[in-house]
Amino acid sequence: MSQSQHSAPHQPRSSDGHVTARVMNLNSDRLCVSPNRDHKSENYEDLQLEFNPHVFGSLEQYLPPHVLNLSREVKVRYMRNILLRYFPENDRNRIQKLREYRLKIILNYPPLHRDIYTMDAENFFRPSFLRAIKENTEASFRSIMAEPSTGIYTFEMLQPQFCKKLMSEVDSFERWVRGTKLRIMRPNAMSKHGVVLEDFGLETMLDKFMSDFIHPISRVFYSEFGGSSLDSHHGFVVEYGISKDVELGLHVDDSEVSLNICLGKEFSGGEVFFQGVRCEEHVLSNAQPGEIFNYSHVPGHAVLHPGRQRHGARSTTSGNRMNLIIWCRSSAFRELKKYQRDFPSWCGECKRKKKERERLSLMVTHQELLKREI
Ligand SMILES: O=C(O)CCC(=O)C(=O)O
Numbered sequence: 001m002s003q004s005q006h007s008a009p010h011q012p013r014s015s016d017g018h019v020t021a022r023v024m025n026l027n028s029d030r031l032c033v034s035p036n037r038d039h040k041s042e043n044y045e046d047l048q049l050e051f052n053p054h055v056f057g058s059l060e061q062y063l064p065p066h067v068l069n070l071s072r073e074v075k076v077r078y079m080r081n082i083l084l085r086y087f088p089e090n091d092r093n094r095i096q097k098l099r100e101y102r103l104k105i106i107l108n109y110p111p112l113h114r115d116i117y118t119m120d121a122e123n124f125f126r127p128s129f130l131r132a133i134k135e136n137t138e139a140s141f142r143s144i145m146a147e148p149s150t151g152i153y154t155f156e157m158l159q160p161q162f163c164k165k166l167m168s169e170v171d172s173f174e175r176w177v178r179g180t181k182l183r184i185m186r187p188n189a190m191s192k193h194g195v196v197l198e199d200f201g202l203e204t205m206l207d208k209f210m211s212d213f214i215h216p217i218s219r220v221f222y223s224e225f226g227g228s229s230l231d232s233h234h235g236f237v238v239e240y241g242i243s244k245d246v247e248l249g250l251h252v253d254d255s256e257v258s259l260n261i262c263l264g265k266e267f268s269g270g271e272v273f274f275q276g277v278r279c280e281e282h283v284l285s286n287a288q289p290g291e292i293f294n295y296s297h298v299p300g301h302a303v304l305h306p307g308r309q310r311h312g313a314r315s316t317t318s319g320n321r322m323n324l325i326i327w328c329r330s331s332a333f334r335e336l337k338k339y340q341r342d343f344p345s346w347c348g349e350c351k352r353k354k355k356e357r358e359r360l361s362l363m364v365t366h367q368e369l370l371k372r373e374i
């Protein structure tokens, strides 16, 4: 079972290794558990920061009241201190290298289909999906979705033409990289094939994809998983077949919400198997019968699930399969999770254990009462 690694909080340091001077005592650099929804966040887009400006916009509503109305500069420093605890210096160097890698590609790679680099909803999405998004209600989403297992949603999403273009863009990018000294960075530790879409210029398109076409749905169905505050993504295309990756072992994604859409082409096998949602502590526990669900991919169709839903992909036994996967993350949710003492309400094993405890305590009470009657 593979699992994402989250960096442990640590003392923030400046680039020369010294503990940074802080505007406020670090120990008091904390966020509130609930956001102040009446507070209008500032715009941070003009600032050159190592974190996405939207992260600051989202976190701002969680600032403690005494910080909320201070200057933008102080708030940025306060939030940056918190965020830096997640990014030790090694990570910051890695981020810098990644930036340079992406810049090299973006300056040199000639896109094959320029029209997929900016969001063009009518040409990307099926009309039924667009209608549901436009209506933007739980009922409109449910009218185009099936929920074959609790919290797993499937629906028609992408136009065949868009799927074709994205697949040929990926092929073209891979061919181009082979003619350079660059190395393709694979989407995750489990895949030997596939490409990261943000690496070759699709980041802005994915920003829109997530904020306008995933977030409206995830805020309705996945608020307890951080689905109401998604603020970053990792989008990639995976490739399966005899000469590519064949299968994928059981894992949880490094995401709050994952969208997995089959692009094509012709293939057999490759079903996704699901085994229930688990917190970090119970990621290896057995699946209960009601949690097991198998999903067969259909080109253009999406399956949406919490990142903590355990899953894997069976062998693609013939042909080639390409899937677009978008891992959507919420930095606010990850920060808040640190302060939660209660068991997560969404973990299947935590729920099972809680029920078991309740059943035992009821049994003990019952026996006590019986004893008293005798
Ligand atoms: O191949 C699939 O459909 C599943 C892929 C997946 O779960 C992943 O890449 O995280």
Ligand SMILES: [Fe+2]
Binding pocket: 251, 252, 253, 311
């Ligand atoms: Fe996955």
